[in-house]
Amino acid sequence: QVTLRENGPALLKPTQILTLTCTFSGFSPNTRGMCVTWVRQPPGKALEWLALIDWGEGKFYNPSLMSRLTISKDSSKNQVVLRMANVDPADTGTYFCARVRTQTDYDWRGYLDSWGQGTLVTVSS
C-alpha cells in the first residue's frame, strides 16, 4: 500500500523559507518510472504543480516558481523535501505531495496516482 504524508509549518512570515517534508512508504523512489512531486492549492483556487524529483535525482520545476524552489530526496529515509524561498501571502495554501507514475521509462512526466492528505501553510505577518 502506497502512503504519503506531508509535514511543514502551519504559519510563516513573509520572506521566510518554507520547508516541507514528504514521508512515503510502499514504493522505492529509486525505481525507474517512480517520481515524487509537489502540488499546491491556494484557498478557492485551482491546483498548481510545483516540482518533481525522479528516480535518478533529476529535478524539474514549475518555470514560474523555479527561482524559489529546491527539491531533494533522501531515499534512506523515504523522504522528499521541498524548500520555497522568500514566501509571500500569495503562497498560502494546501501543499500536497504525490507519487508520479511516468508514461515511459525515460521521461519524468506522468500521472499522480497516490497523494498525501496535504498540509495547510499560511503566510502572514
Add this chain to the structure above:
Amino acid sequence: DIQMTQSPSSLSASVGDRITITCRASQGIATYLSWYQKKPGSAPKLLIYGASTLHSGVPSRFSGRGSGTDFALTISSLQPEDFATYYCQESYGFLTFGGGTKLEIK
C-alpha cells in the same frame, strides 16, 4: 508553456444525470492527459490517465476521451458522491492543471 482550459467552470446537475466536462490544451499533447476529482478537505484522486484509461478502483461510470488538444470527461449517471471539483492535467509539458470544474447538486 501549455495552457489547459476547462469548461464549464461550474455545472449544476442532478443524481442520475449524464454530464460531460471538457478540457482543451493550447497545443497538441497526444493522449498525455489525466483527470482528478477533488473534494474539500481531501486529497485529489486520480480518475483517468492516458486520456481514457480508468485508474484502478474508479467506477466505470467515469470515462475519458480525446487526443491532441480536445478532451472530455463523462460521468454516465451521477451519484451523490460525485459532486466535487474536477481537474484535467497535461503530462506533455510541465504538468499544468486546468482551472477546474465545480460540479454541484441542482
